[in-house]
Amino acid sequence: MSNPRQLVRDALDQAITVLVVMHVHPDGDTTGSALALGHVLRERGKTVTVVCTDPVDERYHYLTANEAIVTWDGLREGSFDAVVTVDCGDIRRTGNEERVKTVGRQLINIDHHASNPGFADINWIDHAANATGVLxxxxxxxxxxxxSDFTAQALYTSLSTDTGSFMYPSTTSxxxxxxxxxxxxINQLGRLNLALWAHRTWAETALAGWALTHVQASPSRRVVWVSLPYQIIDSLGTTDADADAIIDWIRPIKTAEVAVVLRQLEPDGPIKVSWRSSRFDVSQWAQQFGGGGHVYSSAAIVHSALPEAEDAVLKHIAEIVW
Ligand SMILES: [Mn+2]
Known part of the structure; x- marks a missing residue:
């Protein structure tokens, strides 16, 4: 009986044309994993296309400068032997649930999210891995x-970003x-670390300033949270990546066992809720709100007004810790 890793290896050995699929709002892990896999498959003689719904943040330019990442437009039905999703916790994260199922003959799912339901023909899901890049x-x-230098940089990017520079409590030996x-x-490790961790934009800095003056805490300060209205995010000119970074400004508060950021995605639009914890399984909490993720790091999209979303999320947490 083959293990999932061998099944993936065999399927990719037999394929000639491969589509590698990144998740929407791409982060360092999906970007590094997809570009490393794509690079290696090309070195192994395959014809490879990498697809992503959204553009990759410019902080990863050292990976994307010479690599084409296409959008779904123009990818025709049945044109690939194998379609590989990387770091996509569920099929909706591909940004094109319909097309991802029909664009190739075989669907392969490589991921490390605890909540991944296994939506493909071959599912290699290892939630003990700190990043999909490990797989x-x-x-x-x-x-x-x-x-190669390139592959090493791409996989290092996956690992470094998904472990918070090897600092998150889930980081393994x-x-x-x-x-x-x-x-x-990697020829220039110092420059790579600077690109990864000294990229803070002015807009993120300004938003963090706002967030740090509006952060709230439960009486024990074991729960800390901040709600970011669209109007604030928009007026400061922040990108998704800037706003996603705010959780890392409040998560390290010494007393915090749970940190939450609620972010309004559009004017009067849905709320992205992000949970981090050093001791609670927040993937279960996120699943209660229709989301998912990792044990200590999860998110969900909640369709309600910001104060109602905050109420519901805090009420749920207060039953466990406050
Ligand atoms: Mn990941």
Whole structure:
């Protein structure tokens, strides 16, 4: 009986044309995983296309500068032997649920989200992995495929971003060991770390200033949260990536066992709720609001006004910790 990693290896060995699918609002993990996998498959003689619904943040320009990432327009039905989703916790995260099922002959799902339901023909889901990039690294080992500078940078990007620069409580010794192996192949590790972690925009800084003066806490300060109205986000000119970073400004508060950011995505529009915790399984909490994610890091989209969303989310938390 083959394990999922071997099934993925065999399926990709047999494919000639491969589509690699990133998730919407791409982060460092989906970007690094997709571009590393795409690069390696090309080195192995495959014809590879990488697709993403949304543009990749310019902070990852060192990966995207020479790699084409296409949008779904123009991808025809049945044109790929294999379609591989990377870091997509559910099929909606691909941004094109219909097309992802029909664009190829076989669907492969490589992911590390605890809430992934296994939506593909072959599902390789390992929630013990700190990043999907860890699984791509294991796939390279399965093939005994050599690491290039580019592949190492892409996988290091996955690992570094999904572990908060190897600082999140879920960070494992395996991640650090893999990072060390990747670092050996990277010519300019210092520059890569700067690109990853000294990229704070002026807009994020301004939004963080607003957030830090509006952060609230439960009486014990074990729960901290901030709600970001669309009007504030818009007036400061922040991007999605800027706003997503706000949780990392309140999560490290010493007393905080739970940190929550509620962000209004559009004027009078839905609310993105992000949970982080150092001790509670917040993927379960997010699932109660129709979302999902990891044990210590999850999110959901809530369709209500900001004060109502805040009420519902805090009420739910207060039953457990306050
Ligand atoms: Mn990830």
């Amino acid at each position: 791509i690294y294991q796939l390279l080992q399965e093939w005994q495929h050599p690491l 395996e991640s650090l060991a893999i990072a060390s192996i990747l670092a050996r192949e």
